Amino acid sequence: REPAAPSVVTAIPGPTHKALFDDLNQIQVAAVNLFADYEKSIGNYLVDVDGNTFLDVFTQISSIPIGYNHPDVLKAVADPKNAAIFANRPALGMFPGGEWPHLLRSVLLSVAPRGLTEVTTMACGTCSIENALKCAMIQYRNKQRGTTTPDPEDMKSCMVNEPPGSPQLSILSFHGAFHGRTFGALSCTHSKPIHKVDIPAFQWPIANYPRYKYPLASNQRDNAAEDERCLAQIEDILTSLKGTKKEVAGILVEPIQSEGGDHHGSPKFLQGLRDITTKHGVGLIVDEVQTGGGVTGTMWCIDQLNLSTPPDLLTFSKKMLTGGFYNTHAFRPNGTFRIFNTWMGDPGKLVLLRAVLDVIKRDNVLENVRKVGKKFVSGLTELENHFPTKVNSARGRGFLCAINFSSAELCCKAHAALLKKGIHVGMCGEVTLRFRPTLIFDEHHLEILLHHLHATVSEL
Amino acid sequence: REPAAPSVVTAIPGPTHKALFDDLNQIQVAAVNLFADYEKSIGNYLVDVDGNTFLDVFTQISSIPIGYNHPDVLKAVADPKNAAIFANRPALGMFPGGEWPHLLRSVLLSVAPRGLTEVTTMACGTCSIENALKCAMIQYRNKQRGTTTPDPEDMKSCMVNEPPGSPQLSILSFHGAFHGRTFGALSCTHSKPIHKVDIPAFQWPIANYPRYKYPLASNQRDNAAEDERCLAQIEDILTSLKGTKKEVAGILVEPIQSEGGDHHGSPKFLQGLRDITTKHGVGLIVDEVQTGGGVTGTMWCIDQLNLSTPPDLLTFSKKMLTGGFYNTHAFRPNGTFRIFNTWMGDPGKLVLLRAVLDVIKRDNVLENVRKVGKKFVSGLTELENHFPTKVNSARGRGFLCAINFSSAELCCKAHAALLKKGIHVGMCGEVTLRFRPTLIFDEHHLEILLHHLHATVSEL
Ligand code: FES
Numbered sequence: 001r002e003p004a005a006p007s008v009v010t011a012i013p014g015p016t017h018k019a020l021f022d023d024l025n026q027i028q029v030a031a032v033n034l035f036a037d038y039e040k041s042i043g044n045y046l047v048d049v050d051g052n053t054f055l056d057v058f059t060q061i062s063s064i065p066i067g068y069n070h071p072d073v074l075k076a077v078a079d080p081k082n083a084a085i086f087a088n089r090p091a092l093g094m095f096p097g098g099e100w101p102h103l104l105r106s107v108l109l110s111v112a113p114r115g116l117t118e119v120t121t122m123a124c125g126t127c128s129i130e131n132a133l134k135c136a137m138i139q140y141r142n143k144q145r146g147t148t149t150p151d152p153e154d155m156k157s158c159m160v161n162e163p164p165g166s167p168q169l170s171i172l173s174f175h176g177a178f179h180g181r182t183f184g185a186l187s188c189t190h191s192k193p194i195h196k197v198d199i200p201a202f203q204w205p206i207a208n209y210p211r212y213k214y215p216l217a218s219n220q221r222d223n224a225a226e227d228e229r230c231l232a233q234i235e236d237i238l239t240s241l242k243g244t245k246k247e248v249a250g251i252l253v254e255p256i257q258s259e260g261g262d263h264h265g266s267p268k269f270l271q272g273l274r275d276i277t278t279k280h281g282v283g284l285i286v287d288e289v290q291t292g293g294g295v296t297g298t299m300w301c302i303d304q305l306n307l308s309t310p311p312d313l314l315t316f317s318k319k320m321l322t323g324g325f326y327n328t329h330a331f332r333p334n335g336t337f338r339i340f341n342t343w344m345g346d347p348g349k350l351v352l353l354r355a356v357l358d359v360i361k362r363d364n365v366l367e368n369v370r371k372v373g374k375k376f377v378s379g380l381t382e383l384e385n386h387f388p389t390k391v392n393s394a395r396g397r398g399f400l401c402a403i404n405f406s407s408a409e410l411c412c413k414a415h416a417a418l419l420k421k422g423i424h425v426g427m428c429g430e431v432t433l434r435f436r437p438t439l440i441f442d443e444h445h446l447e448i449l450l451h452h453l454h455a456t457v458s459e460l
Numbered sequence: 461r462e463p464a465a466p467s468v469v470t471a472i473p474g475p476t477h478k479a480l481f482d483d484l485n486q487i488q489v490a491a492v493n494l495f496a497d498y499e500k501s502i503g504n505y506l507v508d509v510d511g512n513t514f515l516d517v518f519t520q521i522s523s524i525p526i527g528y529n530h531p532d533v534l535k536a537v538a539d540p541k542n543a544a545i546f547a548n549r550p551a552l553g554m555f556p557g558g559e560w561p562h563l564l565r566s567v568l569l570s571v572a573p574r575g576l577t578e579v580t581t582m583a584c585g586t587c588s589i590e591n592a593l594k595c596a597m598i599q600y601r602n603k604q605r606g607t608t609t610p611d612p613e614d615m616k617s618c619m620v621n622e623p624p625g626s627p628q629l630s631i632l633s634f635h636g637a638f639h640g641r642t643f644g645a646l647s648c649t650h651s652k653p654i655h656k657v658d659i660p661a662f663q664w665p666i667a668n669y670p671r672y673k674y675p676l677a678s679n680q681r682d683n684a685a686e687d688e689r690c691l692a693q694i695e696d697i698l699t700s701l702k703g704t705k706k707e708v709a710g711i712l713v714e715p716i717q718s719e720g721g722d723h724h725g726s727p728k729f730l731q732g733l734r735d736i737t738t739k740h741g742v743g744l745i746v747d748e749v750q751t752g753g754g755v756t757g758t759m760w761c762i763d764q765l766n767l768s769t770p771p772d773l774l775t776f777s778k779k780m781l782t783g784g785f786y787n788t789h790a791f792r793p794n795g796t797f798r799i800f801n802t803w804m805g806d807p808g809k810l811v812l813l814r815a816v817l818d819v820i821k822r823d824n825v826l827e828n829v830r831k832v833g834k835k836f837v838s839g840l841t842e843l844e845n846h847f848p849t850k851v852n853s854a855r856g857r858g859f860l861c862a863i864n865f866s867s868a869e870l871c872c873k874a875h876a877a878l879l880k881k882g883i884h885v886g887m888c889g890e891v892t893l894r895f896r897p898t899l900i901f902d903e904h905h906l907e908i909l910l911h912h913l914h915a916t917v918s919e920l
Contacts (some may be wrong), residue, residue, distance in 0.1 A: 027577065029796055036550060055742045064548065085851060090520050094492060094521070098476070126587060127584070158659075159653055159656065163660035167659075193625070198598045200630075201621035206620060337654050342521045412615055
């Protein structure tokens with residue numbers, strides 16, 4: 001049973017935390033915010049090692065779908081029928097268990113975005129991105145060559161990292177984007193210098209992602225112009241790089257730039273992007289690692305964006321518990337062992353995800369996200385109306401909600417003050433508090449959060 | 461209980477396999493060799509969905525340390541004390557459980573290579589490599605700058621993938637190497653074209669890895685010259701690239717090139733590499749993803765190579781169940797959030813690894829690897845002496861054993877014929893059968909393997 005309210009009983013961080021932090025910091029660079037007690041954490045509440053109980057509105061960087069120690073997840077963990085899956089992690093690409101095709105169909109494909117009929121699992125969001133980029137590259141090269149078979153010159157030159165086998169093609173990404181931190185994904189990430197500095201990058205092109213004025217209702221004309229400006233720039237880049245060493249093979253985009261500051265892309269912007277990529281024969285890879293899994297009120301954010309045709313590839317992880325990507329049949333890589341690694345994901349995570357999706361369907365959880373999500377944005381808007389000099393730009397889709405502060409300093413102060421009141425939220429971008437509750441966050445939790453937010457902002 | 465011997469009761473692949481394969485192939489590119497029954501698989505025996513029982517000498521691409529359904533691993537899975545760890549995967553970098561520092565120390569650091577006092581977990585071998593490369597880059601830039609603090613110009617330029625913030629530095633890797641398939645790791649991988657073709661790569665330098673003549677005992681002079689030739693080339697590359705856009709920040713090397721064809725590096729070669737990297741102030745990253753975890757008869761292959769000082773970074777995965785890297789204190793990245801991602805590994809895998817390491821210590825498992833490993837190489841050498849026109853270059857360290865065939869075709873034939881006899885081995889490089897048994901493979905299993913190998917080669 002969840003507690004009735006958060007409770008903070010020590011200084012933050014507490015004494016047990018401090019001792020553990022010092023210990024950990026001797027053997028790696030410790031960046032720990034708090035050490036948790038996962039046996040005691042429950043539902044929307046995260047309990048730390050010092051006995052403090054936080055209402056968790058950040059949920060492990062948005063990766064806990066239906067709360068801590070959900071009984072259905074615990075049941076899946078304890079079920080002896082699943083023991084062999086947890087104990088014997090296979091190389092899924094070569095020797096999956098006999099249940100694997102059915103697991104993929106009944107779990108991942110049961111919630112596939114419209115038109116994306118194929119799925120490949122990966123172990124995290126980053127390799128999902130890297131492999132989706134590879135699929136886009138393969139597809140583009142096949143088209144350039146006019147055949148799916150690389151020629152001998154390709155096969156030879158790629159072995160020494162030289163073109164044409166290692167082609168001089170690029171992925172277009174966006175200022176403010178975050179897609180992960182391995183070398184390919186990091187070359188598409190542009191949210192914070194600390195992610196990128198000192199690490200070599202592909203010199204791939206970068207476009208502007210729309211920056212809207214809020215409230216949206218009273219800034220429609222400016223925001224529509226912003227969409228058009230960004231789309232025009234993107235089309236310019238595609239055209240001007242054609243035939244150069246940076247020719248664009250794919251565009252990688254988040255429907256909402258999450259780490260970068262919760263910058264929403266309008267349906268019109270994403271629709272335009274789909275149409276431009278179709279027109280220029282460039283792959284469209286939608287990164288739903290943070291926006292997917294139900295947090296926006298539908299399984300996928302693009303379910304609400306009414307694209308003319310589905311994206312070519314869509315990546316997921318976090319709330320989905322397993323990484324992976326969906327793709328259209330057209331973007332299926334030709335041939336085996338082109339998209340491959342040792343583990344190719346982890347079937348144990350699909351067993352847990354099955355339990356999660358069963359709960360989501362049975363308990364109509366996404367309806368909760370939509371309903372409470374509306375009140376969430378209203379509550380933030382009210383806060384903004386109350387304290388217009390301190391906070392602004394309240395926004396959200398489902399539970400993926402955020403509000404900006406008038407300065408980075410104020411934002412950090414609010415974050416720390418909330419923690420002392422037992423409210424654990426996240427930050428993103430420079431001046432933004434982001435809210436990432438579980439999907440079972442209800443009106444009662446929202447009231448607690450809004451109450452403490454009001455108090456905190458008024459005290460700033 | 462393990463069966464007494466392998467048994468094949470259907471055609472390979474069997475009818476159930478075929479139906480599952482067709483089903484899977486509709487929703488992704490299927491490369492499945494066999495669909496397994498992981499409830500029935502036990503110890504060194506892998507049972508497939510058609511009821512065939514294979515002696516498994518490939519073990520999920522060398523990633524199952526102590527056999528299928530080991531009672532101690534099953535006990536860890538079923539232990540209610542571990543349930544909260546399996547059910548609530550944290551963002552380990554920010555909110556680990558209170559037990560995390562102790563788990564790192566008592567599990568991973570208890571088997572750390574000499575001199576590597578720090579450890580960071582990752583979720584797979586590939587991100588272990590990518591992040592170790594990043595540590596080497598950060599370290600090198602710190603030295604270049606003379607300070608660990610990136611300057612404003614670095615912070616600004618990196619956001620758009622430009623130098624100096626995104627530095628023009630390289631990692632030196634080797635022909636025949638395999639380090640993974642994300643963009644950074646793949647730029648260091650040079651084993652097979654199908655891994656690389658159509659994917660852009662960093663144009664980083666590549667050196668020769670020694671290719672020895674076997675048997676080693678009768679080719680000492682040639683092999684010593686080969687070591688010297690390779691080391692001289694490496695030093696040439698470091699010197700000639702200094703001050704260019706490809707200046708080398710680190711060397712990435714496997715002590716035995718595994719995917720590339722089980723090419724062993726001699727102690728002298730690896731010692732030379734350590735000395736050259738020290739001399740030139742370049743990071744040495746040893747990739748023990750495949751050679752680590754006990755398969756060579758010691759926890760790490762480098763334990764047997766007598767380097768003058770430890771490598772700067774050492775990566776692991778596969779048999780270690782979790783990915784990650786060890787590093788010296790000197791190579792600790794300065795500052796938080798430079799080496800980071802959402803999950804930073806998975807504590808559930810450490811719980812399983814704890815069980816595995818307890819068994820390894822309790823049952824003196826590495827002594828078994830060393831003892832049976834010697835007979836393994838002797839057995840392969842005998843085979844070579846029997847059939848010198850068909851097989852050659854028998855070699856091994858502990859259980860990491862291999863033999864070459866006189867042609868790729870013969871090698872494939874042997875692989876398929878063995879499978880029909882219920883012996884499941886791997887291939888690597890072009891002409892090589894590689895053997896990757898569990899660490900609890902005993903003399904009895906070895907006899908069965910050698911018996912069928914003899915029969916197979918004689919029938920070729
Ligand atoms: S890169 Fe995704 S798990 Fe390693």
